[in-house]
Amino acid sequence: MRPCRCLSAALGWGRPRGPPVPAQRQERAGGHRGAGGSAHAVLGPAGGAGLSQGPVSVEVLRHLERLALVDFRDREGVERLRGAVLFAQLLRQVNTEGVEPMDSVLEDRSLYLREDDVTEGNCTKELLNNAREKVEEYFVAPPGNIPLPKLEEQETFLQGYQ
Amino acid sequence: MAAAALGCGAGWRRAWRRGLGGTLPAPVPIAALVPVTVPVPARRPPRVVARNAGGGAVPAGKSGLAPWVPVVGLEIHAQISSNSKLFSGSQVQFAAPPNSLVSFFDASLPGTLPVLNRRCVEAAVMTGLALNCSINKKSLFDRKHYFYADLPAGYQITQQRVPIAVNGSLSYSLCIDNKMSQMVTKTVRIKQIQLEQDSGKSLHDDSRSQTLVDLNRAGVGLMEVVMEPDMCCGEEAAAAVRELQLILQTLGSSQAIMAEGQLRVDANVSVHHPGEPYGVRTEVKNINSIRFLAKAIDYEIQRQIEELENGGTILNETRAFDSKLGCTVPMRDKEGMQDYRFMPEPNLPPLILYDTKSLPANVNHQQVVNIDWIHERLPDLPSAKRAKLVELYGILPEHSFTLVNEDGLTEFFENVVKQTQMKPKKVIGWILNDLLSYLKQHSCTVKESPISSVLLADLLNLLEKKEISASAAKQVFEELWKGEGKTPLEIVKEKQLQLLEDQEELEQICQAVIDEHEKEVMAIKAGNQKVVNKLIGLVQRATQGRSNPVLVKQILEKKLSE
Numbered sequence: 001m002r003p004c005r006c007l008s009a010a011l012g013w014g015r016p017r018g019p020p021v022p023a024q025r026q027e028r029a030g031g032h033r034g035a036g037g038s039a040h041a042v043l044g045p046a047g048g049a050g051l052s053q054g055p056v057s058v059e060v061l062r063h064l065e066r067l068a069l070v071d072f073r074d075r076e077g078v079e080r081l082r083g084a085v086l087f088a089q090l091l092r093q094v095n096t097e098g099v100e101p102m103d104s105v106l107e108d109r110s111l112y113l114r115e116d117d118v119t120e121g122n123c124t125k126e127l128l129n130n131a132r133e134k135v136e137e138y139f140v141a142p143p144g145n146i147p148l149p150k151l152e153e154q155e156t157f158l159q160g161y162q
Numbered sequence: 163m164a165a166a167a168l169g170c171g172a173g174w175r176r177a178w179r180r181g182l183g184g185t186l187p188a189p190v191p192i193a194a195l196v197p198v199t200v201p202v203p204a205r206r207p208p209r210v211v212a213r214n215a216g217g218g219a220v221p222a223g224k225s226g227l228a229p230w231v232p233v234v235g236l237e238i239h240a241q242i243s244s245n246s247k248l249f250s251g252s253q254v255q256f257a258a259p260p261n262s263l264v265s266f267f268d269a270s271l272p273g274t275l276p277v278l279n280r281r282c283v284e285a286a287v288m289t290g291l292a293l294n295c296s297i298n299k300k301s302l303f304d305r306k307h308y309f310y311a312d313l314p315a316g317y318q319i320t321q322q323r324v325p326i327a328v329n330g331s332l333s334y335s336l337c338i339d340n341k342m343s344q345m346v347t348k349t350v351r352i353k354q355i356q357l358e359q360d361s362g363k364s365l366h367d368d369s370r371s372q373t374l375v376d377l378n379r380a381g382v383g384l385m386e387v388v389m390e391p392d393m394c395c396g397e398e399a400a401a402a403v404r405e406l407q408l409i410l411q412t413l414g415s416s417q418a419i420m421a422e423g424q425l426r427v428d429a430n431v432s433v434h435h436p437g438e439p440y441g442v443r444t445e446v447k448n449i450n451s452i453r454f455l456a457k458a459i460d461y462e463i464q465r466q467i468e469e470l471e472n473g474g475t476i477l478n479e480t481r482a483f484d485s486k487l488g489c490t491v492p493m494r495d496k497e498g499m500q501d502y503r504f505m506p507e508p509n510l511p512p513l514i515l516y517d518t519k520s521l522p523a524n525v526n527h528q529q530v531v532n533i534d535w536i537h538e539r540l541p542d543l544p545s546a547k548r549a550k551l552v553e554l555y556g557i558l559p560e561h562s563f564t565l566v567n568e569d570g571l572t573e574f575f576e577n578v579v580k581q582t583q584m585k586p587k588k589v590i591g592w593i594l595n596d597l598l599s600y601l602k603q604h605s606c607t608v609k610e611s612p613i614s615s616v617l618l619a620d621l622l623n624l625l626e627k628k629e630i631s632a633s634a635a636k637q638v639f640e641e642l643w644k645g646e647g648k649t650p651l652e653i654v655k656e657k658q659l660q661l662l663e664d665q666e667e668l669e670q671i672c673q674a675v676i677d678e679h680e681k682e683v684m685a686i687k688a689g690n691q692k693v694v695n696k697l698i699g700l701v702q703r704a705t706q707g708r709s710n711p712v713l714v715k716q717i718l719e720k721k722l723s724e
Contacts, residue, residue, distance in 0.1 A: 067307075067501055067503060068503075103302055104302075104511055105508075108511075110514060111513050112277060112278070113278055113283065113531070114279050114280060115281075118245055118246050118252070120250055120252045121253050121264060122262055122263075124259070127264060135374055137259065137262075138365070138376055139311075139374070139377070141364070141375050143366060143367075143373055
C-alpha cells in the first residue's frame with residue numbers, strides 16, 4: 001500500500017519517507033528572504049517531533065485552530081485527534097524505499113478537457129436562494145478579515161492545556 | 163548583473179540625497195544611474211560618498227561606505243482570454259449583473275467538480291513557448307487554502323508543485339537617456355507559469371460593517387507568471403511588464419488590459435548592500451497601471467533605504483500602493499504570514515501534454531494538446547515584428563519600438579508607405595514627430611485619428627513632388643487634423659501654399675531681401691556663410707513659406723557673387 005500524500009498532508013505530517021520529490025516549499029520569486037515564505041502543509045519539527053514523541057503539542061493545536069477555524073472544544077476532542085494521528089502513523093511502518101509517492105488515485109486516468117463553450121451560469125436567483133442575507137443580488141459577508149482574538153482572550157479549552 | 167545593480171545602487175543614494183528638502187524626489191531616470199563623481203552638498207555630513215586622499219569624491223560603489231542594491235521581483239496574474247471559465251462553463255465577461263455569470267461549481271455548492279477548459283491549457287502553453295519556457299508534459303494541480311469571503315470554497319485550485327511551464331526568459335528594452343536615442347536590452351528570468359483560478363470581487367461597505375460579494379470573476383482562468391528578482395528599479399519593471407503585455411496581446415492568450423483587471427502585478431521589493439544577503443522584502447499590491455508600477459516600486463525602494471539608514475528595520479509585510487498620495491501603506495487585511503496548507507487537488511488527475519513524438523496513435527484530437535502544433539502556429543512576437551520593420555524599412559530600432567508600442571501605428575505606417583513615393587525613412591519622421599504628437603496632445607488612439615493613412619500619403623506625395631515646401635506641409639497637416647473632409651490638394655489651393663514656380667518672381671523677392679539687408683550681405687561677402695540661412699529665412703517669410711529653400715539658396719548665392 002502506498003502512503004497517500006493527501007492524507008498525510010491533510011493531517012499536517014512530515015512527508016512519508018521515500019525518494020525526494022519536488023520540494024513542496026517553494027520560495028516565491030527566489031532569493032528573497034521572507035519570514036516564513038509561502039509555507040507548505042508540512043509543519044516540520046513542531047508537528048513531526050511532537051507527534052512521534054507523544055501528545056500533540058499546544059503549539060500545533062493552536063496553529064490548527066487558527067488555520068482551519070476548527071474548535072477542538074474539549075479534552076475528548078483533542079484525544080480523538082491524537083488517536084487518529086497515532087493510528088495513521090502506523091503507515092510509517094511500511095517500507096517505501098524507492099517508491100514514488102502517489103499524488104492522486106486518479107493518476108492512471110487522463111484529465112478530461114472541456115471545449116471552451118458557455119454552458120452554465122445565469123442562475124442568480126437560484127444561487128441567492130441559499131443566502132441568508134443579500135443586498136441587490138450580492139452575497140453579504142462580514143467585513144474584511146476580522147483578526148482572531150489572542151489565546152488569552154479566547155474562551156478556548158486550550159488555555160492551560162498540557 | 164552586478165555592475166548594473168551597483169549602477170542602480172549608486173543612483174539610489176543620489177536620489178535619496180536629492181530628497182533632502184523633505185519632498186519625495188521623482189523617479190530617477192536611468193541616466194543618473196551611471197556612476198559619476200558627484201560633489202557632496204555641504205550642509206550634510208558626507209556619510210554616503212567617501213573621499214579619497216586627494217579630497218575628490220570616490221566614484222559610487224568603490225568606497226567602504228555602503229551603496230544600496232534594490233532588488234525587484236514581480237508576480238503577474240494575467241486573465242486568460244477565453245469564453246468560459248477555467249473549471250466551469252460559465253461565461254467570462256467584464257461588467258455583468260452581479261452573480262449572473264456563476265455556476266454551481268463557482269459558488270462551490272457541494273457535489274460539484276472541476277472540469278478543465280482546453281482553451282486555457284492552450285493559452286498557457288502558448289505563453290510558455292513565447293517566453294522560452296520548458297513546457298512540463300506532466301503538470302499537477304494543488305489546493306491553496308485561505309479564508310476570504312470572495313473565495314467560496316475556502317481554497318484556490320492552482321499549480322504550485324509542478325506548474326505547466328518553467329525556466330523561461332523575457333527580454334525587454336530601456337532607453338538609456340530621456341531622448342530615446344540609446345536603447346539597452348535586458349533580460350529577466352521567468353521562474354514559472356501556472357494555471358490558477360481567479361477569486362470573486364469583494365466590495366467593502368464599512369458604513370454598514372459588511373462586505374458585498376460578486377462571484378462573476380470567481381473561477382476565471384489566470385496565468386500566473388512568476389519573475390525572478392532580476393530587476394533593480396521601477397523603470398525596468400515597467401518596461402518588462404509592458405513587453406509582457408505586448409506579447410500576451412499578440413498571442414491573444416490574454417487581452418492584458420490593466421485598467422480592467424486583466425493584468426495584475428504585485429511587486430516584491432527589498433534592498434541590501436552589495437556582497438551581503440538579500441534584505442527583507444515587502445510585497446506591494448493594488449497597482450493599477452504601468453506608470454503606477456514604476457512609481458510604487460521607486461517609492462518603496464526609497465522608503466526602505468530611508469528606514470534602514472535611520473536605523474529602523476523592514477517588516478516582511480504586504481503594502482498597498484495609494485495612487486493619490488503616491489506612497490505605499492501597510493494593508494489592513496493581511497494578518498502576518500499565511501500558511502496555505504498546500505495539498506494535491508484530489509479531483510484532478512495530472513495534466514498530460516504531448517508533442518509530435520509522444521502523440522499516441524488513434525487518439526481523440528479534441529482530448530489532446532500538442533505542444534509542437536501550438537509552436538508552429540505562434541504568431542510573430544513583438545521582438546520579431548520590430549526586427550522585421552527595421553530590416554524592411556531601414557528605420558532605427560528606437561522607431562520600431564514606438565511603432566509596435568502604439569496600438570495600430572505599425573499598420574498606419576505601412577499603409578502610408580504603400581501609398582506614397584516618399585522613402586520610409588522620411589515617412590517615419592512624419593508618423594513619429596507629427597502624427598504621434600498630435601495624437602498624444604489630443605489623447606486620441608491611432609484608430610481615432612482624423613487624418614487617415616490615405617490623406618497623409620497624399621500630403622507626403624505633394625511634398626515629395628516638390629509642389630509644396632516642408633513648412634507648408636506642416637500647415638496642411640494642421641488643417642487636415644481639423645477633419646473637415648478636405649483633401650491636401652484642396653487645402654493647398656485654398657491657402658495658396660504651392661511652391662512658387664515663377665523663377666522671375668522668386669528672383670525679384672530675393673533681390674528685394676538683399677537690398678534691404680546690407681549688413682547681412684556684407685557679412686556674407688566677408689566670409690560668414692551662415693548668414694545666408696538668415697536671408698533664406700527672410701525670403702521664406704516674404705513668400706509665406708512657398709519658396710523652395712534649395713532654389714532660394716542657389717539664387718541668393720548667384721546674386722551675391724555678382
